[in-house]
Structure formats: structure tokens, C-alpha cells
Amino acid sequence: MTMHAPPATGSPSTIVADYFGQAIDELESWKAKFSDDLAAARARGPVTTDTLDALVAPYALSTFDALDLPVYGSGFIAALNSLADASSHLAWWQGADRARLVLAAQSVSKEAIDYSELEWYRVPHQTGEAHVAGPYVDYLCSDEYTITIASPIFLDREFVGVAGLDLLIDQVERDLTPRLAPHGSDISIVNGVGRVLLSTSPHRETGDSIRGAELASLTRTACPGMALEVVSG
């Protein structure tokens, strides 16, 4: 049945950590180079959305093919009020044709998009570390049920934005379920608020929450380096 699934190595929490860890590693690697580019651009003068798009494009586009992951979207989201010509900006490419995201609000009415409270921006900003955000319905970019992996960028301690990539849950389920299935039919990945990312159990649906006493009664294993847990039961 799972002929094409890679061999399941290690424990479920390792499988999950390795899977999303690739994305974090990729972001960390382009972040380093991109930070230098951005610092150089800032030294030349105020950075505009066009300048930023041009700087981000090569890194964002290379992310699609660099990983053994079904990357749906990739790019950089500027810190609010950090650009010369807009108070917010998503330098983002997504979809099968890897098209640049053009939000009407950004391009036509020039309205500020306040993403300060969205998990993929808020958590990396506050913790200073990469974060696996979601699953959530991404009504801003993909309009799909999504996981966003985001990593903050600081220049001289100043927060300038987050580098990120999107994975659709639909694709993640295809990848991870066959790898987790050999470990049991009651394994679920849950996020920091107890939301099920996916499960090998027919009784647990993606998007449902496991909370309180029920969550406490299950065997839980943290996935190193991210706010995800593998629970069985």
C-alpha cells in the first residue's frame, strides 16, 4: 500500500521533527545570505517594496525546489512600518506557477495589512526563533488549510521581518501519514493549542482539538525544535 513511502526511520516524533526541521534549516540558510543583502540595501537608502521583492525573489523561488517538501508558498514578510513606501508588505510567491502574490489591498487601495497578531508573524517576532505555525485556514495568501514555517530576521537587533514557507495540510497528510502509520493507528500530531495536524486514527480529525483532561491522559512526546507533540491514544 505504501510502496512509495520512504522507510520509516526513528520514532514518530523524530519523523515529524525531521520533516518540518528541513524547512526550518532551509529558511535559516537563506536568511543568513538574505540578511546581508538587506543590510547592504538599507545602507544604500530607504528600502521600498520593489527593492524588497527583487531581493527576496531568488531566495523564495529557490526554496520551492531545494527541499523534499511540498512547498506551496515562500517568501519574506516585512516587519510592520519597516519599509519606505508601505506600512506592510508580503514579498511572497505561491502556487503551481509560483506567482508573486498580489493582494488588491496592497496594490490598489494601499491599505495596511495588519498581520501583527497572526501566529506566523507574532510568535517568531516574540520568541526570536523559528516557529511551525498552524494548522490554520490561511485567508491572506493560499486560502487553504495551511502550515507556515517562519523564522524571524534581525539586523543589529532590529526585527525586520520573517522568512517563511507554506505547506498545505493536504500535501503534508500525503507525506506523513504513510510514514507514521507503521507506528500505530492511534498517532496524532498536535500543535501548541492541542489542535490535530493529522492523525493515523480514524477517530481524530485534522482541525479538531484535544484539550484538558483528555490531552493529559495521553502519552505525549515533544518534537524537538518546534511546538508540536506526537500523542498516542
Next chain:
Amino acid sequence: MGSITKPTRCSPLLTSIGENETMSARSPAHRQGRPARLLSAVFQPIGDEGRASLVERRIADAIRGGVLHAGEKLPSEQDLAQAFGVAPATVREALMSLRSRKLVVTRRGRGGGSFVADSADPMAFTTEALLATTRVSLRDAATHYLAITRACVELAARRADPSEVELIRARVHRAHGGDLRMWRRIVDDAVIELAALSQSARLTREQMRLQAELSPFFALIDQDEAEQRRRLEAMDSILNAVAEADASRAGNLVADAVAHDVTWLIDHRAELEAQ
């Protein structure tokens, strides 16, 4: 969270004045009364409307719905062409039609460009649309809106974390007391965020579409400050029920709120007609 109401979505109730595409887009199979409904849906004409008309309708809808406001400068023809993914000549043609409809004015010289006409008052457009919409059609729009919103909110009550609900509440409270346009934008965003807490992408997309369609009508209601306060209170009760994971109470509160809105609109329509 700003403009989640991706403002380029079409708004059928508003465009129903004088531009009845949905009627003319019926497939031949439908007209002949053949019963294979799903099959005929597949072969619905995609529409032979020109690209310029599509661009024109997008901009006209945005002006009538108040997404683009009176006096606002439109992006340059080049920028519009890029945003819409069409040739500059197509944009020029669309702007020409918009000028003849007096929705857009063009000024020459320095600081020139295309602007939304000063006379473009979204409330006037919506009032006109309300008068042109039958009661049965308004009720049906409200029924559709309720079905989707209720399903979203009930699922959100089962699935949302209270902390997620509180983020929405805080923002709505911050917006209350501000100007009407800002208030409506924040409320629309809040409704969509609440819908997204259902964790259903399909339902959330449908909510976005309906919110874009009906928001101008809600804005008509919210011109009255007492109505704005009532909406804030209704929102608070719904958020409470969602945070307390009480799906049926949340659903019933949504039903009450939608019933109030549609009754207000029907009463208002009757008053307008009586004048």
C-alpha cells in the same frame, strides 16, 4: 488581517442593477429543461465577457461597495494592468467606460491620473441596490449567509482555542467608536477570522465571498450608532459562546443577529419605497 475582504470579489446583489449576468449565463441545457443538473453545470458557458468589461466590473464593484472611496486616486494604467494581469490598452478601455458611467474622473497634468468620482457615495449605491432587490432575494441572501456563518461558528466553538477568540474580540473593541469605514473593515475581518477558526478552508472561502457581497448592506445598517453598538454586543455574545465551546448557543446567536439585519433592511426598503 487588514484587507482580508480581498476587495476584488464580485458582489452580485450590488451588480444586479442593470447588469444581470447570472440570468444571461444560463446554459442551453437549462433552458430546455433537461434534468441533468450537475452535467449542465459542467457545461455552463464560461462567459464571453471581454476582459475590459471584467476589469470595469471589478473597479465598479469596488467603488459601489465602498472599497475604493470618493476622491481616491487609482493606480496608474501600467500598475492596474500588472495587478489585473491584462494589457494596458484593456485597462484604458475599462477606464473609459467607468468615466462614461461617471464613477471615475481623469485629470490631466501634474498630479493627474484617474480618480474615483467625488460623487461616488457607496451608501447611495447600496441604497439604490436595496431598492432594486426584491424581498425574496434579500431573504434568500440572508438564508445563505446564515447557513454558512452558522456552520462556521458552530465548528469554531468546537475547535477554537479561547486565546484565538480573545484576539478577535480585542480588535473589534478597538475599532468600535471609530469611523464607519474602519469599523466595517474590522468587523468583516473579524467575521472571516471567526469563520477561519472552523478550520474549514471551503467554508472560510464561502464566508469571504458572502461577506464581500453583503458588507455594503451591513454598512447601511451600521450608519446608525445604536446599530453599531448592537452589532458589537451581538459579536461579544457570539465570541463568548465560541470561547465557552457552546456550539448551539453560538449558532442561535448568529441566527438572531442575521434575522435582525435582514428585518432592518426590509423595513428600511419599505420606508424608502414609501417616500
